[in-house]
Amino acid sequence: MTSKDRQIATSRRPFGEGALTTDQGIPVDDTANSLRAGARGPTLLEDFHLREKLMRFDHERIPERVVHARGAGAHGYFQVYEPLDEYTTADFLTDPDTRTPVFVRFSTVQGSRGSTDTPRDVRGFAVKFYTRQGNFDLVGNNMPVFFIQDGIKFPDLVHALKPEPHNEIPQAASAHDAFWDFVTLQPETMHHVIWLMSDRALPRSYRMMQGFGVHTFRLVNGHGHGTFVKFHWKPTLGTHSLVFDEAQLISGRDPDYNRRDLWEAIEAGEYPSWELGLQLIPQERVFELDDIDILDPTKLIPEEVVPVTPVGRLTLDRNPDNFFAETEQAAFCVGNIVPGIDFTDDPLLQARLFSYLDTQLTRLGGPNFTQLPINRPLTPVRNQQQDGLHQDVVPTGRANYHPSSRGGTMQVGPGFVTYPEPVDGPKERKRSETFAEHYWQATLFWNSMAPWEQEHIIAAYRFELGKVGEMTIRVRAVEHLNRIDHDLAVSVARGIGVEEPVKSIDNHGRSSPALSQEQHDGAGSPRTRRVAVLVADGADARVIALLRDACTEVGTSVDLLAATDGTVTTSDGVPMEVTRAMSTTSSVLYDAVVVPSAAADLSADGVAVHFAAEAYKHGKPVGAFGRGLDVLQRAQIPLTTATTDPALIVEEEFTPDFPHTLLTAVSAHRNFDRDVTGIPA
Ligand code: HDE
Numbered sequence: 178m179t180s181k182d183r184q185i186a187t188s189r190r191p192f193g194e195g196a197l198t199t200d201q202g203i204p205v206d207d208t209a210n211s212l213r214a215g216a217r218g219p220t221l222l223e224d225f226h227l228r229e230k231l232m233r234f235d236h237e238r239i240p241e242r243v244v245h246a247r248g249a250g251a252h253g254y255f256q257v258y259e260p261l262d263e264y265t266t267a268d269f270l271t272d273p274d275t276r277t278p279v280f281v282r283f284s285t286v287q288g289s290r291g292s293t294d295t296p297r298d299v300r301g302f303a304v305k306f307y308t309r310q311g312n313f314d315l316v317g318n319n320m321p322v323f324f325i326q327d328g329i330k331f332p333d334l335v336h337a338l339k340p341e342p343h344n345e346i347p348q349a350a351s352a353h354d355a356f357w358d359f360v361t362l363q364p365e366t367m368h369h370v371i372w373l374m375s376d377r378a379l380p381r382s383y384r385m386m387q388g389f390g391v392h393t394f395r396l397v398n399g400h401g402h403g404t405f406v407k408f409h410w411k412p413t414l415g416t417h418s419l420v421f422d423e424a425q426l427i428s429g430r431d432p433d434y435n436r437r438d439l440w441e442a443i444e445a446g447e448y449p450s451w452e453l454g455l456q457l458i459p460q461e462r463v464f465e466l467d468d469i470d471i472l473d474p475t476k477l478i479p480e481e482v483v484p485v486t487p488v489g490r491l492t493l494d495r496n497p498d499n500f501f502a503e504t505e506q507a508a509f510c511v512g513n514i515v516p517g518i519d520f521t522d523d524p525l526l527q528a529r530l531f532s533y534l535d536t537q538l539t540r541l542g543g544p545n546f547t548q549l550p551i552n553r554p555l556t557p558v559r560n561q562q563q564d565g566l567h568q569d570v571v572p573t574g575r576a577n578y579h580p581s582s583r584g585g586t587m588q589v590g591p592g593f594v595t596y597p598e599p600v601d602g603p604k605e606r607k608r609s610e611t612f613a614e615h616y617w618q619a620t621l622f623w624n625s626m627a628p629w630e631q632e633h634i635i636a637a638y639r640f641e642l643g644k645v646g647e648m649t650i651r652v653r654a655v656e657h658l659n660r661i662d663h664d665l666a667v668s669v670a671r672g673i674g675v676e677e678p679v680k681s682i683d684n685h686g687r688s689s690p691a692l693s694q695e696q697h698d699g700a701g702s703p704r705t706r707r708v709a710v711l712v713a714d715g716a717d718a719r720v721i722a723l724l725r726d727a728c729t730e731v732g733t734s735v736d737l738l739a740a741t742d743g744t745v746t747t748s749d750g751v752p753m754e755v756t757r758a759m760s761t762t763s764s765v766l767y768d769a770v771v772v773p774s775a776a777a778d779l780s781a782d783g784v785a786v787h788f789a790a791e792a793y794k795h796g797k798p799v800g801a802f803g804r805g806l807d808v809l810q811r812a813q814i815p816l817t818t819a820t821t822d823p824a825l826i827v828e829e830e831f832t833p834d835f836p837h838t839l840l841t842a843v844s845a846h847r848n849f850d851r852d853v854t855g856i857p858a
Pocket residue numbers: 242243244245248282283284300301302303316317318323327328329331389390391392507508509525526528529532533534536537
């Protein structure tokens with residue numbers, strides 16, 4: 178239990194204990210019948226209980242976040258490995274014995290609060306550290322760059338991205354004219370757009386995605402010396418994604434897919450964790466970073482140029498007690514910064530410093546939102562700020578000003594000291610020349626992708642642009658792609674009815690291997706993965722038990738799915754309970770599918786056949802033995818490719834090696850090199 182947990186505990190009020198009362202504490206004798214003039218007569222205005230109950234209900238909603246409206250949060254802690262005094266005085270980064278409590282909220286960007294978890298979208302990764310020097314909020318995303326260079330364009334970007342103004346369509350989707358119109362007229366977006374077209378926009382789990390602070394920040398040590406820094410979160414479970422078709426299907430089958438996954442993992446004690454990594458750039462080296470202005474948030478610094486140093490670990494170990502009170506009311510503010518960390522002049526960051534505090538006023542109804550349990554710092558708050566809607570404390574005394582000789586002797590300093598960076602310049606609305614190039618890092622990203630990642634990117638551009646009605650916008654998009662990579666532009670053009678462009682620029686050929694998700698799969702683990710086993714009458718209970726035991730031993734869960742809920746009869750004639758009926762779930766909610774042998778012919782069941790075909794189509798491990806092979810054959814899965822496909826595990830009969838081979842494939846996530854063009858799922 179962290180100190181933040183203990184603080185929040187003082188605000189808990191369990192449902193269902195003691196006498197039912199009104200908000201005024203008056204005991205209620207009946208909460209099911211309003212006060213009427215006779216049993217069949219009209220309701221009386223004096224019914225204060227009815228009025229209060231409806232008034233409270235009528236006002237339950239608060240404005241949703243204008244972006245990042247849909248999210249999920251969790252509590253946890255952060256611990257630094259070694260003191261980082263050389264770089265910073267921030268307490269939580271210099272004391273390895275301290276577990277700093279955190280609250281983390283993950284989110285999608287485009288959709289409204291009730292939208293789905295799995296659109297093609299950027300994900301938010303916002304961390305509130307309750308440090309001993311006050312709250313530090315690292316409000317990041319799961320992609321290291323941003324669409325625009327200057328915050329003044331943010332309203333335009335978001336208007337273009339969100340549903341169109343006349344009919345509020347489409348929900349949680351960038352595949353529409355407005356978005357592509359805007360980005361193709363604003364070439365600085367091209368780098369982030371290619372990230373958005375990649376599988377990074379479809380995380381398999383919040384627990385399996387990276388996080389980035391995006392902007393360059395500054396660490397400041399005890400001597401006042403500054404070091405530029407970029408923040409990285411690397412998930413212990415590796416970085417893994419869904420495929421787009423699967424993500425779209427999940428949107429219907431389980432719109433809460435990512436938030437359920439986070440919740441269930443924490444409930445099961447499978448605490449997700451991330452390593453905090455820092456890219457540290459001595460101030461003197463800034464101009465050695467070829468072609469990169471560290472103030473430009475549309476550029477990343479390749480890890481091969483400045484390595485990411487692991488410095489600590491974030492662990493999430495407690496689900497919120499109440500979604501609204503905690504996750505919805507959490508107010509992240511980029512301006513919440515502690516001594517030892519400071520901002521830079523990145524113009525996107527500078528605009529954010531205004532926006533977050535501002536938006537909370539509307540969203541949380543006034544300036545006292547810092548008093549809400551989830552936002553309250555652990556450190557004492559002492560100042561002369563006062564009044565406003567929802568003041569939750571009772572300030573005492575008369576010295577509500579500073580300085581004062583009438584009590585209220587709060588000392589000012591030592592405290593946060595702004596890094597004394599000299600600034601000088603004419604007032605002008607102008608962008609630095611060093612921000613002018615917009616394509617080379619998009620090319621770097623493209624060059625760094627594995628062939629399957631490139632295929633997914635091409636398919637994504639084709640899908641998105643294929644939904645764009647205005648041909649001129651499609652043509653403009655292809656022109657931009659031609660400046661990123663000619664072959665990419667040609668492949669996309671062919672899919673969307675646009676004339677192939679003429680090659681105009683040579684690809685620079687540079688790459689950054691760390692950008693490929695293939696590099697992250699090494700960290701794969703079978704823990705918390707989900708395997709579906711399709712069973713029918715005549716299944717061999719012994720074999721299924723062996724399979725299940727091998728899986729649970731390494732933290733992989735197994736669901737037994739049958740044609741109907743209830744039981745199937747095993748080959749020994751004994752009833753075996755199934756987890757649920759196949760028809761109530763879907764292959765897209767599992768990481769792998771196994772079809773064991775059974776007496777009953779599952780290959781005649783279209784649901785089972787589709788289950789296997791769909792899993793195969795999505796690159797998942799698919800295993801079968803004995804009569805289970807018939808299902809794979811009906812699904813048109815080319816069994817002969819099993820010799821070269823490590824995720825297609827087919828055997829004449831079950832062997833003791835089967836679970837091991839399956840779990841190795843599950844750890845590797847998917848086989849995206851599989852040719853699935855002919856599979857009819
Ligand atoms: Fe945000 N952003 N943003 N953003 N952002 C908000 O604040 C904004 C940007 C990010 O879980 C809003 O409380 C501007 C970059 C996350 O509660 C708002 C600009 C990055 C979250 C806002 C940006 C982010 C937000 C909406 C350009 C990644 C969700 C509700 C200058 C580094 C936090 C709210 C949570 C939320 C403004 C750009 C991440 C309106 C003006 C870049 C993770 O204040």
